[in-house]
Amino acid sequence: MTDQPTATDQPETRPHVPELPRVIQGGMGIAVSDWRLARTVCLHGGLGVVSGTGIDTVLLRRLQDGDPGGEVRRALAVFPNPALAQACLERYFRPEGRAPGEAYARLPMPTAERYRDAWEMTLLGAFVEVTLAREGHDRPVGLNLLTKLQLHTLPALYGAMLAGVGTVIMGAGIPRDIPGILDSFAAGRPASLRVDVRGGEGLTLTLDPADFDLRPDPLVRPAFYPIVSSHVLAGVLARKASGPVQGFIVEGPTAGGHNAPPRGPLTLDDRGQPVYGERDEVDLPAMRALGLPFWLAGGCGTPGALRDALAAGAAGIQVGTLFAFAQESGLRADLKADVLTRAQAGSLDVFTDPLASPTGFPFKVVTLPGTLSQPEVYAARERVCDLGYLREAYRTDSGRVGWRCPAEPVAAYESKGGAAADTPGRKCLCNALMADAGYAQVQRGGRTEPGLLTSGDGLGALRDWTPGYGAADVLRVLHG
Template sequence: MTDQPTTTEQPETHARVPELPRVIQGGMGIAVSDWRLARAVCISGGLGVVSGTGIDTVLLRRLQDGDAGGEVRRALATFPNPALAQACLDRYFRPEGRAPGEAYARLPLPTADRSRDAWEMTLLGAFVEVTLAREGHDRPVGLNLLTKLQVHTLPALYGAMLAGVGTVIMGAGIPRDIPGILDAFAAGRPASLRVDVKGGDPLTLTFDPAEFDLRPVPLTRPDFYPIVSSHVLAGVLARKASGAVQGFIVEGPTAGGHNAPPRGPLTLDDRGQPVYGERDEVDLPAMRALGLPFWLAGGCGTPQALHEALAAGASGIQVGTLFAFARESGLRADLKEDVLTRAQTGTLDVFTDPLASPTGFPFKVVTLPGTLSQPEVYAARERVCDLGYLREAYRTQSGRVGWRCPAEPAQAYGAKGGDTADTVGRKCLCNALMADAGYAQVQRGRVTEPGLLTSGDGLAALRGWTPGYGAADVLRVLHG
């Protein structure tokens, strides 16, 4: 990988959706918004979105579990570099699956100068996910990525574009560089991304298709919808991003997953949750004035919310929670049933945890037995950082770049120059979210990683939904 500035030149080709969707499905967790859910949403008339978070490990674990339906292998058979796809199968595919209690293989943790394994698998994983989501219909498919997962962003975008992704959605940060990256890939050129380094200047990573024996050809440029929590950020991205932005997802603090921190000094309520106020409300007239489509997200999973969003000038809504518990989602069946059963009795609770995420962003946590939401489960888990998606880069005293995560063992974090006080309450979202989707790692001592379920504050709205409902049911109800 070599340094190369990101270009802002616009390619001639660009994906345009003739009719904007009124409902966009949320890009939830790791493999919760999988290809099956996205495909079902698309077929029913919405914008289906696949999650690209941790897609390299998701691909690896599906192959190690035997790829029972053969879908992964079917998609890999269409990858433009057959040798790379076959090498992946030779290395990780287990026709009979893993033995009981056997750990999954692990990819080497990527760094700025040693990322080949992770990049190959991310490239293939994103291609597979979008390819499968696009089967059986002609509607666009979206890809969701977290801005803070910078090391995996470039191959995920390129793999998705090879498969014909129609829209890219990114939050959990300020994705200023992404439009220019999409432009460069669409024009058949390499693209670069700046990676934040604490205590030093940013690194530059460059993805060149030729280095993966992929012929650099023009690709369709997907639309780009950054997730914003304020009209000010939306305006900055509309004017100063590295290329064109086609719309916005306007997400409030009631949405699941990561939330933007409250504006101003941090204040906690009597439960220890961040307090949001008037300063955190989005100025919708200002959003309309930008002249770009936008969708409202966070507590919008009702027909009334869709009606109000349209009346306020939005193009529609983004909905996560209702889709997360639909039968097509990648969430574990036992978690779906447990939550939906509890919803009928009104015993569900969502806690906005200011500490759980290593990113420092508040993170919505469902209080559920057997998960890391329980103090005894959290205390019993042995800390390990073997996936590393949320690590931060930092400049060492010798001038080199190191990697650390406040959810790793406290002693290791301190040895890397981190403040061990920052490790208190931090949870390994990487392993926990893999577990939510049925890909839990088996750690030392044959201990299976526990999950940690996230959902929006609108979880109580599940009371009227019984196990087994589908994505089509959600869209039918939302559209009234």
């Protein structure tokens, strides 16, 4: 295991900016971009990125499945608060794993007043993921987070920084506050994040390392690369973020996962997909004029795309789809095999669904039997909200902060002031993406949560790849 950052007498708030990679591996889904994939990418010269989304639940489910290789326990053994790590093991580790059909134990869903359990496990989960991804090499490791998951942002960032994360990448929102948070944590100070609250004043959450019996030592400040879909947003973040930004991921609407909505009035094509036009194209000369490095993302999984990006002044590309289906990724083996088989047959389809995500952002969905992409599977699933990552905060009539999600049971959503018209077509991405990575919850009645696969529009290019290919193969081909 590589050495952890060493505290110094003077705070080190200036980010460590290593040689810029030409290829950044996308931070995909829940545990798809896991430590194994990120570590392999780093070992072969790219920037490997772990996903921090839902990392608290991922940690607990790995432990409940017996931690077969012992990797989680090995990383927890070097967490700087041994008592916290040991308490987690005593509560969740099952040496023999779960019994067939047994549900995973759940964490209480965090709220504005009660989030200690989620924060402790997020701290541990982010630390474990980055620690394992850093083993055996000295290259930087990245962390990807969704800006909209505000309740979990602070502990995910601090846990990753404790493990020596080198780069933080964030999209699905405007992460204006993140640079200042990184500066504060790097200087050994508490950090605060403003949480959006619909219908009223926001709330401020603060993480003080001392509250978790962690010494507030200075840490290495990671580079920060927000994901943007326009040069205008990039310019705003470069000038008005709470601290310095070191570069940008410029993501087009062909990228997998969440997409930025089209600019202007929403228009749908004959399939019901948002229509993107010239206003959604990024002005690359304007990006160059900002004077910061940037990487192009979305449909960039070819050597030609890398050459074109470099010629346009980019530092390189970010690639998701090819890495998602590589043998080292955390995606379930049966899903990989099904998609790669269909790719050979030319029978794959990706639909940009304007309704699937509770966030309201368009979300790329792979049409695949047995998943929530199928109307009959979606209709048969009983609505339940037991993870709650994509809930929105809102002000109740009494002035308190409540939490709701348009993918939860409709009656519950309406009782919280939500409109029933916002619920049709909304899918529980939290449970579905856990299922994609092999951590499907068993709900009451023995029903196992179905998955919902996301991918970029270039999924059909997988027909050129032999099943069983690895991340090293991807990098070799991209670099020509």
